Amino acid sequence: MLKGLYTATSAMITQQRRTEMLTNNIANANTPGYKEDQSSIRSFPEMLLSRMESGSFKAGGYSRSFSKHTPIGSINTGVYLQELKPQFSQGDLQSTDQPTDIALSESRVPVNQETNDKAALFYAVKLGNGDIRYSRNSRFSLNENNQLTINGNVILSTTGQPITVGSENFKVAEDGTVTENGQNLGKIDVRIALDTRNLAREGNDLYRTENGDNLPSAVNRPDVNYSVKQGMAERSNVDITRAYTDMTAAYRSFEANQKVLQAYDKSMEKAANEIGRIG
Template sequence: MFRGFYTVGSGMIAQQRKTEMLANNLANANTPGYKAEQAAIRSFPEMLMSRLDTTKIPTKNPVHMKGLSPIGSISTGVYMQETLPSFIQGSLQETELTTDVALIEGALPANDNGTKGAIFFRLEGEGGQDFYTKNGNFTVAPNGYLTNALGFYVLDQVGQRIQLKNDEFQLTENGVILEEGTAVATLGISFADRPETLLKEGNGLFRTADGGNLPNAAESAGVSYMTRQGFLEGSNVDAAETMTDMLTAYRAFEANQKILQAYDRSMEKAVNEVGRIN
């Protein structure tokens, strides 16, 4: 009986966390470059149940020697193991701003797990740490450096900050920045062959677990891409699908809640009625 409390309780917690994750996805449905989170719900290890059996004749079987007969396995509940972002590319949104840039994926090789790689803009954050993002909503700071909305520096293909005269620049499909027809820098585009291992930092930022740098996408074998000026990559959240998943998670939570109430009524009867002397 008490084991049932733990089983339904873990199910309710897992569905609550999934609902919170889906709500966050829905809140970022219009955030440029946002990657929807996906939940990985796993079952706790099952337990093998046995019963005492005094009628068993001792044999060489150690289970029978102990007077136990196996009944079967029982689940001990579920938990949300982790959340992983989906790196499927979002739709392009035209802004007509010269400082907005969208990354368009071409051929991206898959790793030995069958997962396709992903490409990112390379940024320099506080303390010189490298961050990666799909959000190409950039601006030219008063000091002339190209930055994102948080003030992180946009880096070129050799890891240097990009300094421009103004925001009246042109960008080729290969990521080359032109000022008055002269190439002044090339956007630093990085490639992650295992994007699922990146750590999510919020505000559309990712970083590597060991603090290292991702390789240059232009120098990675089998990687192709294009840059598009005046566009942003939108969120890859499917609002309709997310709403449906939220309703499903809510119904699962509600079902666990009703089972918990049934257990509670059974325990109440066991305590107050069973064994009562009239």
């Protein structure tokens, strides 16, 4: 009976975590460049149940006893949410006509032969402590020093320096070159993650590498083709309809396992308070 309790409880915990993931996806459906999380649910190893029995036989005038195991079948020991994995497909591009909205449009990126997943492109930004992080947020802004930033973190050029403009009247070419009044102010650096499994979400629309290495630049790579679109914003890749449907299914599964848990609880209460009293 306790195995059933553990199985139902593990399913409830799994569906609770899945609901939290889906809630976060829905909450960020309007966040520019947000990449939805996906989950992988795995089951614990199955256990083989056997019935232990005893038998006897006569040999040499003596009765000999022995034990034997009769297979009953297997039992599942529950499920767990193995991992949360961002899905890095590009979101739809939306025209905003705002000069500080600058979106990445991927035309061609290499495919990881091991995972069969496409590589992902990001803007490189520098934190206040000097660490490099990566973002797909297309809503740029200017800080007090007139430097291009994403959520307050300065965007790096291909030379590793911030890009400083005079006003919001700057222009961005499709190759990422920033100009103002005919003056070249730098080229936006675009980095490539060849294996997206090495990326970890950090919050504030930022990603970091698990191994601590910096992502290589995608600029002038022969196997990469992209364009930078000024006046456009990349929407999140969250499918709202599917997210709500999945959330309803997760809730129903949680509710079903909750009823199973209540049934086990009543059975144990009866065994303790009634059967135990008769004995």
